[in-house]
Each structure stands twice: as C-alpha cells, then as structure tokens.
Amino acid sequence: MVTDLDVPFTSSIQRVIGDSSNTLFWKDVWIEKLDKKFDRLYRLESNKGAKVMDRVAWINGKCVKTWQWTRDIFGRAEGLDSWKWELSSNGLFTTKKLQKFIEENVLTDGRGQTKTLRNSLVPRKVEIFIWRVLLKRIPVLIELDKCGIDLHSVRCPICVDDVETIDHSLVLCKKAFDIWCRVYKWWELGNFSNISIFETFAGSTNTSTSGIGRKIW
Template sequence: MEHNIYMYKIVIHLSKPDKEEKTTKLIWVKESDGIFSVKSAYDSIVETDLEFDESNFNLVWKVWAPSNASALGWRVFLDRIQTKMNLVRRNIPISSCACPWCGIAEETTSHLLFVCPFAWCVWSLILRWLGIFFVLPGESMDHFKQFVNCWSLATKSGLATIWLATVWHLWHGRNAVIFREENLESVGIFEAVKLKSWSWIKACNKNCPHSLSEWFNEPLACLGDM
C-alpha cells in the first residue's frame, strides 16, 4: 500500500501527452529538460507527504547511539521493520499475525512498539523513571516527537537515545520471544533499557561525567548536565 502511494505521488508529476503529437511520450515536469531523475522524484514525495517530518529523521541520526540503532529508528518511522503484517503485505505466508506480546491484536509496527499493553507498560515504566507523566501517541513519529520534547532542560539527543533504546529492546525482545521462545517481562526490558541507554551515552558522549548509579537514580539530572 505504501509503495503504491509513493508511485502515485511520482505519477502525478508526469504530464499528459499532447493530443496534437503523433507519438506518445511522457515528460517529467519536475525537471526543466523533462527527463526523470531519482533526486527530483524523492523531493516530490517529501513535498507531498504531509506526515514527513525531516526534523525527526535528522535527530534519530544524531543521537548518542550506534548507527544500527539509528537505522532501526529510521525504519520504524517508515514502517519498514518486518512485523507480521508487513510480511503479509509482501505476500509472505505467516501462520499467525497475532502480536507476540498480547496474542490478540495484529502485529503492526504501531501496535508492537507503542500500543500493545505490554509495550505500554514498558513505556510507562520509562516515563515513571524519568519522573514524567503523560499519555504518548500511538504513531511512531508523534510518539518520538512528544517523547524527546517532554522535558525542556534535557538534551533532545539524550531523550532520543532513551527512546531508541526502548524501541531497540522491544523489537529484539519480540524476536527473542518468536524465534527463541523466551519469556520476557516488561520490568526486565525496562531495566535493560536503562543499562543500554547509559552504555550508549557513555560510549558516544565523552562529556558524560555520571556513573551508572547516578543514571539509574536521576536520569534527567544527568541529561541536564550534558
């Protein structure tokens, strides 16, 4: 479906053939010479996609995290991770489309990482750890944007790192449940997120003076010093 939408956005920039011309040809109206280019096609998609938020994409690549974590966040924004429903859309046979966490709803990106009661519990623990209480949206970009702006004194890079670490452990935890039949609890993922985010920040930000104990107890205070 998403690929069809992008193709439509490209096709609308093709001009209709002139009825007076004897031969039919397509002209790419986004270029002065009428010749198609990948760059202008990409720019056209971005211009017409109301849900595209360049700031989110830029920030997810500037966080204190390894590139494979940023790549995962980028694919989550684009709904390109291999959830069961995304595999079904590619005509890949799946025995069950049920979410591995709750076993009830279909496994979409939004449900698996943000809406499922299991994921919601993990995010609630994260917010409680940060000392912040509000309801997060169910769509990836809105969820990310609200999360990284939840406290003005903390750096967005630090909060984005925590967000990525949470998405990272929910996704890889999901894989552990499906492929290794592990039994995971929300508290265990929460504790793993705290450790993972601290290790990423310490590795990527040499100006971080805080210990693991300080990070566990006062994460926002630590972020405020960076």
C-alpha cells in the first residue's frame, strides 16, 4: 500500500496542462488549489467553473490573463504591492505626520510639553541653522579637519587670529563679535560679553545678556 510507505497519495498527482481546455482554473490542482489559497478572489469570481483557458492564454508568446469579477476589485484584493506606514492611521506617509509623531513622542517632556520652542517670526532656515549650531553640526574648519579632510589651514579665513571653531566663527571672530555688539545695542540688551554661541542662544548667567536666546528662538 502507498500509505504504508508514508507517501501522500493525493499530493503525488498533479494536473499537467496541455491546451488548458479540460482543467478547472480554481478547483483543480494544476498549480495548487487556487480557490483555497486565494479564497477572497474566488468569492468574487463570476464563473467559478472557469477553465484554465478561460483565464490564462498565450498570445504572441505573452501570457494574457482574463478576469471576470462580480464587482470592481479594490484594496488588497487587487493584489498590487504597496507600502503601508504603520505609524499612520490610514497607512499613508507624509512629512507632516512624521514631524507630529516626533514632536509628540520624542520632543516632549514627561508632562507632554514640547522641548523645542519656535518663533513663527523666525524664518525656517534660520531655525534649522540654530538647531544645527546647538548640535555642533556646522562644517567649520576644525570639524572638517577632525573628519580627516586635508586642509591648507584650520585658521579662521576672516581674521586669521585663531582656529575656526563654531564659537570663533559665530562669536569670537572680530567681525562676528562686532555684529553681536551692534545687535545688543539695537535691542537695548546691554553689553555683549558672551564667549560661546551656546551661551548666547541659551541665555547667559550674566543679567545684562540673559534672554537673548528666548528673543531670537
């Protein structure tokens, strides 16, 4: 007996397609039982007794498939590959939704308050620049040198007095320092005496300069 040899008799027989006129597309095992594997599509089939030749044909060397559904196919039943973003209720990705997700789940403290402060009067490019400065992501010469980039010099190309660091290029360089002094005078903030850009943006312990970060950020 075949069963005594542990050979599954039913799966050892498979339909061989000739002219495809005598094989049921859905119910016969010619690839596999398609009505079981694709049961949702099978329920939409208008002719459940369709032969293989009714659904698949070779025309000019190309495989042409013909379907007859009881209604228009939509959603997953179409069988089209697509991407779905699991962090969105409708599965669609947008940068606005990603920004909201980051703000709600990453940039908030334990009380649900955002850790970032924005000023609608400040252009977005300026905000991004300040954000990069605070993260020390500005490609000043000293940082490029640390990355192994071969440079002729790492001195400030404006004043040549010191190494070009973030603090030097944005605060300590004579040109930058002069601009900050003029800004403080214009805004009536007293004398500018900060020695780092981080101190300037965050607000110094010096009472005459505290609050500048809040004003521009």
